[in-house]
Amino acid sequence: MSKKVITREEWERKLKDVKIRKEDMNKLVMNFLVTEGYVDAAEKFRIESGTEPDVDLATITDRMAVKQALQSGNVEDAIEKVNDLNPTILDTNPQLYFHLQQQRLIELIRSGKVEEALEFAQEELAPRGEENQSFLEELEKTVALLAFEDVKNCPYGELLDTSQRLKTASELNAAILTSQSHDKDPKLPSLLKMLIWAQNQLDEKAAYPKINNLTTAAVDDPAV
Numbered sequence: 001m002s003k004k005v006i007t008r009e010e011w012e013r014k015l016k017d018v019k020i021r022k023e024d025m026n027k028l029v030m031n032f033l034v035t036e037g038y039v040d041a042a043e044k045f046r047i048e049s050g051t052e053p054d055v056d057l058a059t060i061t062d063r064m065a066v067k068q069a070l071q072s073g074n075v076e077d078a079i080e081k082v083n084d085l086n087p088t089i090l091d092t093n094p095q096l097y098f099h100l101q102q103q104r105l106i107e108l109i110r111s112g113k114v115e116e117a118l119e120f121a122q123e124e125l126a127p128r129g130e131e132n133q134s135f136l137e138e139l140e141k142t143v144a145l146l147a148f149e150d151v152k153n154c155p156y157g158e159l160l161d162t163s164q165r166l167k168t169a170s171e172l173n174a175a176i177l178t179s180q181s182h183d184k185d186p187k188l189p190s191l192l193k194m195l196i197w198a199q200n201q202l203d204e205k206a207a208y209p210k211i212n213n214l215t216t217a218a219v220d221d222p223a224v
Contacts, residue, residue, distance in 0.1 A: 006208040
């Protein structure tokens, strides 16, 4: 069964019939800048476009300071900063608080502070593990790092990777955004995923001008 061919001229004509307000596009851009923490760019965009963010831009600077502290391995500073920002965030999110304490344990292990790490695990994390099976499993994996002289040979060595810091920082960042009644993820990437899905669906039925490179957004002529 042959596919229907949609020419570039016909495609562009159909696109012109779709009305998208510039205000809505601007809100998408502002949403991305705020969520990702680009405070300077958000302020410039606010002035140039007249688009008001749905949060105080000053809170972005505070949120990024929390995130950067965690990404640099300074968990205690991150906890102090987030409590200054909103003390209810950690009080109402036991999983997040556990993951922050787990990250503190990881940093102690990374620094070779074995005795301090064991003491911290026993006093701060073990009681939480007794109350939650998933916490206990995560704690056991983290403590297992101490049993290996060469952590590269440890099955859980990825906990010492920078990606683990980024994962915890991302979880904390999302919690702060949620506490501010803001989307925890930017809308723009989700729309791009929807575009890819829609194109994949249309691929089965027609040949049409298609965006193959999301970076350039160039529209390629239909393959016939």
